[in-house]
Amino acid sequence: AQSVAQPEDQVNVAEGNPLTVKCTYSVSGNPYLFWYVQYPNRGLQFLLKYITGDNLVKGSYGFEAEFNKSQTSFHLKKPSALVSDSALYFCAVRDIGGGATNKLIFGTGTLLAVQP
Amino acid sequence: DAGVIQSPRHEVTEMGQEVTLRCKPISGHDYLFWYRQTMMRGLELLIYFNNNVPIDDSGMPEDRFSAKMPNASFSTLKIQPSEPRDSAVYFCASSRLNEQYFGPGTRLTVT
Numbered sequence: 001a002q003s004v005a006q007p008e009d010q011v012n013v014a015e016g017n018p019l020t021v022k023c024t025y026s027v028s029g030n031p032y033l034f035w036y037v038q039y040p041n042r043g044l045q046f047l048l049k050y051i052t053g054d055n056l057v058k059g060s061y062g063f064e065a066e067f068n069k070s071q072t073s074f075h076l077k078k079p080s081a082l083v084s085d086s087a088l089y090f091c092a093v094r095d096i097g098g099g100a101t102n103k104l105i106f107g108t109g110t111l112l113a114v115q116p
Numbered sequence: 117d118a119g120v121i122q123s124p125r126h127e128v129t130e131m132g133q134e135v136t137l138r139c140k141p142i143s144g145h146d147y148l149f150w151y152r153q154t155m156m157r158g159l160e161l162l163i164y165f166n167n168n169v170p171i172d173d174s175g176m177p178e179d180r181f182s183a184k185m186p187n188a189s190f191s192t193l194k195i196q197p198s199e200p201r202d203s204a205v206y207f208c209a210s211s212r213l214n215e216q217y218f219g220p221g222t223r224l225t226v227t
């Protein structure tokens with residue numbers, strides 16, 4: 001069965017420093033991987049996705065993610081964190097069980113706190 | 117595009133009352149998903165539709181919950197009767213290719 005794991009409940013980083021939010025996955029076959037961000041009292045917003053191609057995927061708000069097949073990871077990164085990046089981040093994988101479907105399996109979320 | 121539209125944004129009701137949440141997906145999207153989010157349980161998928169047909173409702177917690185999608189531009193999630201433990205934020209999301217786009221959510225409080 002497909003799954004994703006976000007090993008950190010919270011990540012703290014100082015403004016201006018690089019940030020990494022970790023995600024590992026377990027899938028049969030080629031993974032379709034996604035990152036979402038949720039700001040307080042808002043819905044989840046799509047940041048980026050990996051389907052195929054270049055292992056480094058660029059997304060919204062300066063975020064990028066690196067797909068690593070050997071480590072089964074899809075970590076979210078940003079070179080320089082902003083206080084406004086403080087939010088809840090979700091990793092997700094497309095569920096391929098039962099045939100073609102757009103159903104996503106979400107991780108438990110990582111709270112990113114950027115200190116000024 | 118206006119994105120996914122949900123109404124109401126906030127709902128406060130008393131235990132035992134019927135609650136109906138509404139969703140308008142993005143035009144052209146053929147998948148629609150209903151989620152529930154709480155601090156204790158995180159984000160849970162309740163049910164999803166493809167081309168207006170329910171595909172998987174295994175996440176619907178009880179028979180008190182029901183969902184319909186009478187056409188491509190409208191879906192409802194109904195709770196009858198409501199209970200305090202149903203208090204949560206309910207999200208609707210729609211999709212055409214791979215990624216899902218979420219609405220702003222309905223915050224339900226059952227007293």
